[in-house]
Amino acid sequence: MSKLWNRINDELKTRHDSKTYNHIKVLESPQGAQIEVGGRKFINMCSNNYLGFANNRAAVAAAKDALDEYGVGSGAVRSISGTQKCHIDFERKLAEFKGVEDVILVQSGFQANTALIPTITTADDAIISDELNHASIIDGVRLARAKKYVYKHADMEDLKVQIEKAKSEVSGIVLIITDGVFSMDGDIAPLDKIVELKEQYEDVYLAVDDAHGEGVFGSHGRGLVNHFGLDGRVEFEIGTLSKAFGIAGGFIGGKKELIDYLKQKARPFLFSTGLDSAMCGAGICIVDEMTRSDERVKKLWENAKYLQSGLKALGFDTWKTVSPITPVIVGEEAKATALTKALFDEGVLVSPIMFPTVAKGLARIRLMPSAAHSKDDLDEAIAKIKKCAEQLEII
Ligand SMILES: Cc1ncc(COP(=O)(O)O)c(C=O)c1O
Known part of the structure; x- marks a missing residue:
């Protein structure tokens, strides 16, 4: 094999071995508070569709x-x-x-x-x-x-x-x-x-x-x-x-x-x-x-505050956020991956953020609330994060 293909295959193998390979999800529905992946419905906590306009x-x-x-x-x-x-x-x-x-x-x-x-x-x-x-x-x-x-x-x-x-x-x-x-x-x-x-x-x-x-x-x-x-x-x-x-x-x-x-x-x-x-x-x-109208902006902030105070009340650290972006610090990279996977199994989509994107020891999942989420969506997401984090001994 040539140097080029060795380089590419080595990098792919490293990512698979270190469990940092990104398996990119294919969505089968428009962006919204809920989305479909693989025929299943998920609460979508990882899109930047802050005001819910993506499928307006x-x-x-x-x-x-x-x-x-x-x-x-x-x-x-x-x-x-x-x-x-x-x-x-x-x-x-x-x-x-x-x-x-x-x-x-x-x-x-x-x-x-x-x-x-x-x-x-x-x-x-x-x-x-x-x-x-x-x-x-x-x-x-x-x-x-x-x-x-x-x-x-x-x-x-x-x-x-x-x-x-x-x-x-x-x-x-x-x-x-x-x-x-x-x-x-x-x-x-x-x-x-x-x-x-x-x-x-x-x-x-x-x-x-x-x-x-x-x-x-x-x-x-x-x-x-x-x-x-x-x-x-x-x-x-x-x-x-x-x-x-x-x-x-x-x-x-x-x-x-x-x-x-x-x-x-x-x-x-x-x-x-x-x-x-x-x-x-x-x-x-x-x-x-x-x-x-600024109704959507108001709803986004109401939802962001509801989500962040719900998570903080459970003992989660939402780090330095002063915006709807909601990091939930879990520490080790492996915990962020495990929590993301457990939440996927429970029907909640979140993104893990790890080194080198953030410093070592500050791995997290990142939640993005939107104006499109209902209180029920957020309650369900919070309850499932609590359940998975307890199982993984994160809280
Ligand atoms: C600060 C900043 N600039 C630019 C971009 C890229 O925007 P786009 O997806 O429109 O290329 C992003 C998206 O993540 C961003 O966060």
């Missing part, structure tokens, strides 16, 4: 209407002949909702980071990234030619040290980049303090990836920047449509000239075909609904 009937109908109007494919990259009117309508709608001058849509939240970070920085610049930032930020930073710095998680003293260092080592701009809500722990970036700090310097700018903050924080789910009252003071707002918005796609919001510039220069925009019309049609319908 009005959004599905709007997607079908857009397909009828524009077809299934946009035909070319958007800069050649692939920009359809629905792209522009959706961008305008998102900009209004987010309270930014303009928005550029890209194919995913991941692509939004790879579109923004290398495009707005040069080899003369510095990027300072929170040590716990998402993989797509890390990859976006890797693609950039700027000098790279990492600051300790949410640590303002260290961020100041890194800004001073970067300022003395580069001649260009300094870009700070952070997740809004950190998806493994559920804690949030101290955006008020970061903005206060960066405004003390010239040419220090801030990008916030609000993938898990949109639909969750701020008025009607406008996101973490809005939650902190910082509208207009964060230069780059990165978003994904794949979580609370319930569809797929990503976007960047900011000043008009920024969006104009990205549409001329961002490689994922220039060299990859744009979102399909169904996503635009559904997206417009969902943003309209979010603007009209």
